[in-house]
Amino acid sequence: MSIKNDEIARIFSEIGDYLEMQGVAFKPRAYQRAAVVIAGLTEEAADIYKKGGLRALEEIPGVGASIAEKIEELIKTGRLGYYQNLKNKVPVKLSELRAVEGLGPRHIKFLYQKLGIKNLQDLEEAAEQGKIRKLVGFGTKSEEKILKSIQFLKKSGGRFLLNEVLTQAREIEERLKRLPGVGKTAIAGSLRRRKETIGDIDILVTVSTKSATNKVADFFASMPEVVTIFAKGPTKSMVKLKSSLDADLRVVPEKSYGAALSYFTGSKEHNVCLRELAIKKSWKLNEYGLFAVGGRGKTERWLAGRTEEEIYQKLGLVYIEPELREMTGEIEAAQADQLPKLIGYNDLRGDLQVQTNWSDGQHSIEAMGRAAAALGLEYILITDHSQRLAMAHGLDEKRVLEQLKEIDRVNDRFKKAGIKLVILKGSECDILKDGRMDLPDQLLAKLDIVGGSIHSHFKLSRSEQTERLVRAMTNPQVDIIFHPTGRLINRREPYDLDIDRVIEVAKATGTVLEVNAFPDRLDLKDEHIRRCVAAGVKLVVSSDSHSTNHFSVLEYGLAQARRGWAEKSNVINAWPLEKMKSMIKHGRR
DNA sequence: GCCGTTTTCGGCCCGACTGTTTTCAGTCG
Numbered sequence: 263m264s265i266k267n268d269e270i271a272r273i274f275s276e277i278g279d280y281l282e283m284q285g286v287a288f289k290p291r292a293y294q295r296a297a298v299v300i301a302g303l304t305e306e307a308a309d310i311y312k313k314g315g316l317r318a319l320e321e322i323p324g325v326g327a328s329i330a331e332k333i334e335e336l337i338k339t340g341r342l343g344y345y346q347n348l349k350n351k352v353p354v355k356l357s358e359l360r361a362v363e364g365l366g367p368r369h370i371k372f373l374y375q376k377l378g379i380k381n382l383q384d385l386e387e388a389a390e391q392g393k394i395r396k397l398v399g400f401g402t403k404s405e406e407k408i409l410k411s412i413q414f415l416k417k418s419g420g421r422f423l424l425n426e427v428l429t430q431a432r433e434i435e436e437r438l439k440r441l442p443g444v445g446k447t448a449i450a451g452s453l454r455r456r457k458e459t460i461g462d463i464d465i466l467v468t469v470s471t472k473s474a475t476n477k478v479a480d481f482f483a484s485m486p487e488v489v490t491i492f493a494k495g496p497t498k499s500m501v502k503l504k505s506s507l508d509a510d511l512r513v514v515p516e517k518s519y520g521a522a523l524s525y526f527t528g529s530k531e532h533n534v535c536l537r538e539l540a541i542k543k544s545w546k547l548n549e550y551g552l553f554a555v556g557g558r559g560k561t562e563r564w565l566a567g568r569t570e571e572e573i574y575q576k577l578g579l580v581y582i583e584p585e586l587r588e589m590t591g592e593i594e595a596a597q598a599d600q601l602p603k604l605i606g607y608n609d610l611r612g613d614l615q616v617q618t619n620w621s622d623g624q625h626s627i628e629a630m631g632r633a634a635a636a637l638g639l640e641y642i643l644i645t646d647h648s649q650r651l652a653m654a655h656g657l658d659e660k661r662v663l664e665q666l667k668e669i670d671r672v673n674d675r676f677k678k679a680g681i682k683l684v685i686l687k688g689s690e691c692d693i694l695k696d697g698r699m700d701l702p703d704q705l706l707a708k709l710d711i712v713g714g715s716i717h718s719h720f721k722l723s724r725s726e727q728t729e730r731l732v733r734a735m736t737n738p739q740v741d742i743i744f745h746p747t748g749r750l751i752n753r754r755e756p757y758d759l760d761i762d763r764v765i766e767v768a769k770a771t772g773t774v775l776e777v778n779a780f781p782d783r784l785d786l787k788d789e790h791i792r793r794c795v796a797a798g799v800k801l802v803v804s805s806d807s808h809s810t811n812h813f814s815v816l817e818y819g820l821a822q823a824r825r826g827w828a829e830k831s832n833v834i835n836a837w838p839l840e841k842m843k844s845m846i847k848h849g850r851r
Numbered sequence: 852g853c854c855g856t857t858t859t860c861g862g863c864c865c866g867a868c869t870g871t872t873t874t875c876a877g878t879c880g
Contacts, residue, residue, distance in 0.1 A: 281852095288863060292852040326853050364869085366878050401871060451880085464880085493868055500868085500879095510880085525865095530880065537864045542856085548865060 264308035265336050271301035273336065273345050274329070276356050280348035282367035295324040298531055300333075302590050304789055308337045355381040363411040363492075364404070372397070386412050410490065414506055421459035422507060423751060424818055425781035428453060430505060431463045434485065438467055438511075441481055443474025445516050450526035454584045456821035458751060458784045462508035464526050468516045475513050482511045518550040521567035525549040531589035532582075539577045539593075552576055585824040590792075602795075604824045605803075605833055610816055612641035612835040612842065615690065615713060615744060615776065615804035620665055621646035622654035624809040627665075627685065628672045633810035635676075635683035641839050643688040643711050643804075644669060645744075648700040650692040651717055659705050662689065666708065684839060686710040690744055695719045697733025699740065706739035711848055713742040713776070716757065720748060724758040731764055735773040741846040742802055743768070745778040745785040752782070761790055768799045772847055774834055777803045777826075779819025780812075791826020800845055801833050 278293035299322060300307060310318050311334060319330035336342050352371050358381050359370050373379040376397055377388050385408065388394055394405040431449045439447050444467055448454070451464030469475050479499050483491050488509075490502040499511045514522040525533060526549065540547040546555050551567025566572040574581050579596035583604055586592040595601045616630050617623035623630070627644055634642045646665065647656035657665065669685050676683060692700035693714045699706065706712045714734045722730065734740050746764060747756035768775050775794055778785045783806070786794070794801055803819040805812055823833060830836045834845045843849035 289852050291863075295853080324853070328852055364878065368877060399871070399876080403870065407869095495868065498867055526880080528880075533880090534864060541864080546865085550866095 264306070265340055267300050267303050267307055270307055270333060270336055271297040272357075273342060274300065274332075277345055277348060279356055279360065279367040279370075280352065283352060283371040292324070293329070295531075296322075296329050298589070299324045302588065304793060307333055311337050353380060358382040359385065361415055362408060364407055365411075369399075372399070382412060382415070414502075421461055421752070422505075423781045424453075424456060424458055424460055424784075424821070425815070426505070427460040427463060427507060430487075430503065430507065431465065431509075434463070434482075434509065435465055437485070438465065438478065438482070441474070441478055443469050443471050444478060445470055446519050448519075448523050450512075450523060451510075451528060454527045455529065455587055456585050456818075456825060458781075458787065458822065462510060463503075464510045464512070466512050466514065466519075466522055466526050468519050468522075469513055470516065478513055479511065482509075512549075514549065516568075517564075518567050520569035520571070520573055521547070521551045522549045524570045524573055527584050527587065529588050532587040532592070535589060535593050536573075536577060539579075543577075545576075547573070547577075583824065585821060586827065588825075602827045602829045605820060605828050605830045605836055607817060607820050609830050609833075609836045610639070610803060610820065611838060612639055612643070613805050613807065613813065613816065614643040614686075614688070614711060614742065614802050614835050615645050615778070615806045616642045617646055617690070617806070617808045618644060620644075620661070621651070621656055622808060627668060628675070629810055630807065631672060631676060631683055631685050632681065634813055635681050637813050639683060639813070641684040641686055641842075643686040643713075645688040645690040645713055648689055648691040650694070650700045656692070656700075657689070659701060662701065662705060663708075688712060690715050691740075692717055693730060693734045695722070695730065697730040699734065699737060703737070703739050709848070710843070711741045711846055712739050713744045714740045715744040716748055720754075720757045722757070724760060727757050728760040728763050731759070732767045735764075735767050735771045738847055740773065741848055742774040742776055744776045744804075745783050745806075746775050747785050747787070747790070749785055749787075750782050751784065756785070762793070765790075765793055765797050765799055768794070769797050772800075774800045774802050774846060777801055777819050777823050777828075777833075778806050779803055779815045779817075779822070780806045781815060781818050784818060784822045786822075786826070788822055788825035791823055791828055795826060795828050795832050801828060802835050803833055804835065 274293045274297035278290040282290040316330050316334060319325055319333050332342055352374050354370055354374050359365055377393055379385050379388055389405050389409045394400050395402045431453055435447050435449055438444060446468045448466045450466045452460050467478055469478060475496050479494055482499050483494050483501060487503045488501045489504055492500040497513050501509050503509055512526055537547045546553045552565045552573050554563040554565055566576045571581050580599050582592050582596050613634060618627045618630055619625055647654045649656045649658040666687050669687050673685050687709045688711045689709055690713050693716050694700055747759055749756035775786060777791060803823050805816050807813055834842045
């Protein structure tokens with residue numbers, strides 16, 4: 263059992279914190295950087311080591327001789343002496359304490375030395391007993407802040423689903439937009455990068471006058487949903503909302519809009535790289551602009567900053583879409599002008615997973631069709647559950663045959679009514695424990711497109727689960743695998759799967775893999791999508807709608823596809839009906 | 852500890868805000 267990248271990354275990140283505690287210079291950053299890079303690798307470090315040894319590990323950016331040896335030790339023994347030694351000196355639960363807002367490595371060490379605080383519980387008790395306010399460097403406010411943060415940590419995991427946060431952020435942005443003196447507004451941060459979970463809201467505003475600056479900050483801090491004001495200044499304010507989300511507001515002059523947007527969009531690692539590119543040209547990049555630094559660092563000449571595009575251009579890069587700014591190769595690709603032309607948010611022509619009231623959906627086939635047509639879609643695939651999913655009123659053979667007739671009737675009605683949407687016949691057919699399908703092949707052959715799903719036996723071993731999917735994909739009747747990893751964000755881990763083998767077999771069999779757009783699924787996830795794109799596996803972005811108002815979630819699936827570097831050509835339902843059909847097994851037979 | 856279209860040695864991203872401070876350290880993004 264070899265160590266996973268996430269675990270290696272966690273250990274290096276903690277090493278960074280421990281070195282920070284000791285006041286060591288520069289080393290902490292080296293370890294933190296290595297941690298971020300390793301967490302973002304698409305291949306396991308253990309596999310890299312197996313193939314190429316220490317030398318291959320050193321090829322990883324941010325990994326030199328010393329860190330490579332530490333990775334080797336972790337792979338071979340599962341432990342790291344260097345890390346243990348550091349941990350023994352300050353034996354605290356870093357993962358718990360670091361989650362407390364405003365508590366960094368220095369304070370954690372200080373609290374351990376003075377009060378013996380090792381974990382969240384110790385910290386809460388000390389704060390409640392008023393012990394922290396007496397320490398040098400702390401006060402009553404620090405103590406209150408710690409207690410509040412602990413309350414929050416207990417209540418939520420600290421990360422929210424993309425859709426929840428995006429909705430709130432858009433509402434706030436709309437209100438800010440209407441304030442006098444406000445120019446441009448933008449949602450920045452991980453929200454703009456459309457990460458699948460979000461820690462807080464970042465909103466950027468430009469103003470034309472000084473007086474407007476303060477008015478914007480005042481307005482922001484006094485919004486009805488604000489429960490706590492962490493900070494309030496002319497350029498930066500931070501609040502907590504009733505939803506227990508944190509929201510940050512940044513105010514900059516018009517001239518700095520692009521620089522600020524770039525800066526506040528992140529990711530942090532991406533920004534550091536942009537700044538380093540600026541330094542190489544003897545320039546300086548900050549949230550106010552790109553500057554040439556003149557004689558003896560005294561004078562500064564403004565070079566760019568009004569738009570993100572001009573900053574990227576000056577730095578020798580083509581524009582990089584926010585969803586790509588994760589420091590996973592986008593800078594190099596931009597330098598070589600080899601970035602993908604990402605699928606657009608308006609590029610979908612159809613939706614290939616739609617449930618109706620024939621199984622567990624809320625609305626009729628016709629109602630779902632009309633709702634999809636109203637959004638401009640050209641086709642939908644009806645995919646009610648199959649018989650095994652009795653809980654969801656799954657369809658048996660007899661009812662599938664009835665439904666086919668009903669779909670014909672609805673298509674006729676649409677044609678007569680001039681509704682330009684075609685309803686296709688499909689199924690979300692259960693993949694049984696052994697990989698066989700829940701409905702007979704002769705029946706599946708009558709459908710336009712068949713999707714297979716795993717809804718049971720989540721705990722099979724990795725090899726059993728993988729072979730189960732492989733068998734389904736090898737079935738010529740199965741065109742798509744729906745929500746391939748089965749995870750529910752913040753609620754259920756994915757089942758154990760050899761995803762690379764799944765991708766390989768998908769390629770070999772011409773099976774399409776789904777990017778399920780439902781915000782708590784987003785399954786496949788971005789890194790898997792990227793591997794599919796690289797392997798030439800076709801994808802479908804579908805809504806899994808169970809109601810007429812669910813089609814809007816397609817936006818999140820598209821965001822996920824973009825984060826996975828997918829182009830229009832990779833996503834079959836971005837194509838016209840006939841071409842889409844030609845891309846699936848049923849269409850080719 | 853890492854890294855190199857100026858460097859294999861000498862650099863390493865930068866600014867805002869808070870709290871407890873009489874000038875700054877710590878944290879955050």
